[in-house]
Amino acid sequence: MSSSSRSSGGSSKGGRSKAATPPRGSSRAKSGSSGGAKGSTNGKPNPKGQSEVRQAVSGREHEFLGLVLIGAGIVLGLAMYLDLAGPLGAGIETSIGWFLGVGRYLLPIVLLVSGGALVRKHVSSSPVTIALGWGLILLSVLGIIHIVRTPDSLTTFQDGDDVTTLGEGAGWIGALVGGPLEALLAPVGGIVVLVAVLVGAALLITQTSLRTMAESASRGAAAVARPVGRATKKALSDLSTLSSEREDGERPGRRRQRPDDDRPSSPQGVHGEPLSPALYDGAEDDADIFSAPKSAPKKRRKKAAAAAASTQAALPIDGETVGEWVLPPLGHLKQAGQQAINMAEIERRGQTLQESLAQHNVDTELIGMTVGPTVTRYELELGPGVKVARITSLQKDIAYAMAATDVRILAPIPGRSAIGVEVPNHQRQLVALGDLLVSPEAGEASHPLEVAVGKDIAGKAVFLDISTTPHLLIAGATGAGKSSGINCIITSLLMRTTPDQVRLILIDPKQVEMGQYQRLPHLLTEPVTNPKKAANALGWAVKEMEKRYDILSAVGYRDITGYNEAVVKGEIDPPPGVDPDDTPYEHMPYIVVVVDELNDLMMVAARDVEESITRIAQKARAVGIHLIIATQRPSVNVITGVIKANVPARMAFAVSSLTDSRVILDQPGAEKLVGKGDMLLLPGNSSVPNRIQGSFVGEDEVRKVVKHWRAQAPEPVYTQNVEGDEEGGGAAGAAPASPPAQQMSFDGGAGGGLDVTSDANAFSAGEEDEDAVMMRQAMELVVRSQLGSTSMLQRKLKVGFARAGRIMDLLEQRGVVGPSEGSKAREVLMTVEEFELLQQNGSV
Numbered sequence: 001m002s003s004s005s006r007s008s009g010g011s012s013k014g015g016r017s018k019a020a021t022p023p024r025g026s027s028r029a030k031s032g033s034s035g036g037a038k039g040s041t042n043g044k045p046n047p048k049g050q051s052e053v054r055q056a057v058s059g060r061e062h063e064f065l066g067l068v069l070i071g072a073g074i075v076l077g078l079a080m081y082l083d084l085a086g087p088l089g090a091g092i093e094t095s096i097g098w099f100l101g102v103g104r105y106l107l108p109i110v111l112l113v114s115g116g117a118l119v120r121k122h123v124s125s126s127p128v129t130i131a132l133g134w135g136l137i138l139l140s141v142l143g144i145i146h147i148v149r150t151p152d153s154l155t156t157f158q159d160g161d162d163v164t165t166l167g168e169g170a171g172w173i174g175a176l177v178g179g180p181l182e183a184l185l186a187p188v189g190g191i192v193v194l195v196a197v198l199v200g201a202a203l204l205i206t207q208t209s210l211r212t213m214a215e216s217a218s219r220g221a222a223a224v225a226r227p228v229g230r231a232t233k234k235a236l237s238d239l240s241t242l243s244s245e246r247e248d249g250e251r252p253g254r255r256r257q258r259p260d261d262d263r264p265s266s267p268q269g270v271h272g273e274p275l276s277p278a279l280y281d282g283a284e285d286d287a288d289i290f291s292a293p294k295s296a297p298k299k300r301r302k303k304a305a306a307a308a309a310s311t312q313a314a315l316p317i318d319g320e321t322v323g324e325w326v327l328p329p330l331g332h333l334k335q336a337g338q339q340a341i342n343m344a345e346i347e348r349r350g351q352t353l354q355e356s357l358a359q360h361n362v363d364t365e366l367i368g369m370t371v372g373p374t375v376t377r378y379e380l381e382l383g384p385g386v387k388v389a390r391i392t393s394l395q396k397d398i399a400y401a402m403a404a405t406d407v408r409i410l411a412p413i414p415g416r417s418a419i420g421v422e423v424p425n426h427q428r429q430l431v432a433l434g435d436l437l438v439s440p441e442a443g444e445a446s447h448p449l450e451v452a453v454g455k456d457i458a459g460k461a462v463f464l465d466i467s468t469t470p471h472l473l474i475a476g477a478t479g480a481g482k483s484s485g486i487n488c489i490i491t492s493l494l495m496r497t498t499p500d501q502v503r504l505i506l507i508d509p510k511q512v513e514m515g516q517y518q519r520l521p522h523l524l525t526e527p528v529t530n531p532k533k534a535a536n537a538l539g540w541a542v543k544e545m546e547k548r549y550d551i552l553s554a555v556g557y558r559d560i561t562g563y564n565e566a567v568v569k570g571e572i573d574p575p576p577g578v579d580p581d582d583t584p585y586e587h588m589p590y591i592v593v594v595v596d597e598l599n600d601l602m603m604v605a606a607r608d609v610e611e612s613i614t615r616i617a618q619k620a621r622a623v624g625i626h627l628i629i630a631t632q633r634p635s636v637n638v639i640t641g642v643i644k645a646n647v648p649a650r651m652a653f654a655v656s657s658l659t660d661s662r663v664i665l666d667q668p669g670a671e672k673l674v675g676k677g678d679m680l681l682l683p684g685n686s687s688v689p690n691r692i693q694g695s696f697v698g699e700d701e702v703r704k705v706v707k708h709w710r711a712q713a714p715e716p717v718y719t720q721n722v723e724g725d726e727e728g729g730g731a732a733g734a735a736p737a738s739p740p741a742q743q744m745s746f747d748g749g750a751g752g753g754l755d756v757t758s759d760a761n762a763f764s765a766g767e768e769d770e771d772a773v774m775m776r777q778a779m780e781l782v783v784r785s786q787l788g789s790t791s792m793l794q795r796k797l798k799v800g801f802a803r804a805g806r807i808m809d810l811l812e813q814r815g816v817v818g819p820s821e822g823s824k825a826r827e828v829l830m831t832v833e834e835f836e837l838l839q840q841n842g843s844v
């Protein structure tokens, strides 16, 4: 939304250049007028005073205009609603009434809302667009009122009483708009046209797409409809109860007795106790609004998935429900919204650039300007015979003339006959992660691993698909914005994906950056801070990669996408000799390994770390394991040739030297960046870096998102031995602490324990007692919650996904749950009563 308006406000490509590029003459004229600010006069009276006023107001015009509108709205409101604005107010009301009829009562509200929006800068359009939009809304509303309230509208022009009629209808304006339309298209046709204009005007003001508006409208309608529906349902059921009580004399008594009734026909348990399963621990209470499956559904054989869906639908949050999880609502993230751009100053600087080049005898023409959040790119066309190198040699002079610390020159802009000069803006715009996630580009991002990165120079939101990247190297000097960038990537993943889709390993030798993500259900292990253990974690990822390859090759799939689709469709064909009942082929989530400060790892275990990174980088893409590695020391010791060769995508934040830029990007540029999230992004499939202002997410926002996830899974279930121990070594091939295959396997549903060569029976002799207890617990959990969900078992029993999957299979064999339904929860076939009967018989 904002991106489009900004790029139109600035400039971008064809039309943009025309709109934003002042013709030489006109720019000069503007420059001349603002030149007064520099003290140059042209003999006209008092130019200095004028320019001082203009400077004082410059960039804050919207505030002043907003205040005027608010003032007018208050005065009109006093006159119209309270009759408190004296004779002048009454006179104004009468005159406005002639024109607008009853529509006048809307006017104070429109003025207050527009004024407030202007003052708060919550506008995504120019004042002209807003005025036009509101004007059209007013006209169409008046037209509609006229058609609805004043059927004989056209006759009203002819007799004296009709002035009053118009005043009570939609006024002269309503008559002028609605009358002809009604006469030409009949009332219905006229109303259709006016409603279309109304919607078009709303789109103009909000700068949203029709789709987004329709979605917001349907969300709003749903929010209203839900309580209304519930109230109606309750009223209807009350009515039916009353009528059935009248019909059946015995029933009333029975209903009244229900709380004491021994037969549990409601969500209450036996003896009227609320059905909170004994095995649900106290942590459940922390889950507050999210502990959905607390009350058991009434009916036997009710689909568990439907139960989950219904309980989740009742959650008082707006986040989307995906499987058993609810994504965090967008409201957890702040939005910076549209920020003011001082176009006069931008144009003046463009003129300065052109003039300073002319002073060095370089003939150029300013053909476009693109105002980004951090820098403005001026596009220059060279005069005949002027060499490109002339501009690059004047880099320092240009920076001097523009009073900028440094400028970056694109000579030429790739694919165009133009030179780009990127000059830092005097006033930067904050790019909030929330802005990116509500942008149209976010709607287009469909892959779980598409993460929000920032805004490009045209103000367009940029998403990076880590699945295709497939590994990312982030480098930059200290304070340049690496950690903020990583936080945005992680938070973006947390906002858009569930733990069933993406799992994380966070490696944080700096110890301060990732503590906030502790106890997230997405984590495979708690954030690793010990460099030795971090090397082990990388070694674990290599083993997991190999294991996944084994599984894929055993069942004949080339990559995780095809495999996961087959799992969902139930089309996995196990190899000969493997019993599919014993070996549950589970959905494999993506695994993203984030390393914040590679240097600290390289100092401890350079060889092991390099070997692991290289092996993952070479092969892991197909099995859904991706690396994001950051370092503030972009030296060749840290980013070795081997790592560079295997990690093609680069995110370069500001660095201190050209050499550092070459190490990261294999080209200069990063040394010209201005810090605080200003970056060059090489997505891996191109050698032309894209300049982007990285997004920012505050600690409080991250806390809210993390809290949201923790509430859904109060007890983190970490995979054992991901980090091994300090002595365990971290070599890719060496198993840290040599855990048994069962424990080493990935527990997050990735087919861990799906080692087709291992004994698939989860319950070996030595574990029998423990397993019997666990089976009992699992059965009770599933029956009491009526939710046949493997990941619920995983969470509640604190076991890996593979183990939970096997327990579920045994529950199926015992007739407690139905067969697997892909990613959906299984049907629960046993009722609480049946379970309790079994308990009483001692069969469980």
Ligand SMILES: Nc1ncnc2c1ncn2[C@@H]1O[C@H](COP(=O)(O)OP(=O)(O)OP(=O)(O)O)[C@@H](O)[C@H]1O
Pocket (backbone or CB within 6 Å): 430, 431, 476, 477, 478, 479, 480, 481, 482, 483, 484, 485, 632, 676, 677, 678, 693, 694, 695, 696
């Ligand atoms: N995208 C951004 N937008 C606005 N400000 C930012 C952005 N990124 C970083 N900053 C500012 O820069 C400061 C330093 O950023 P950050 O901690 O991410 O740097 P870093 O490169 O990780 O540094 P170090 O390597 O020392 O940890 C932040 O506290 C923040 O104020």
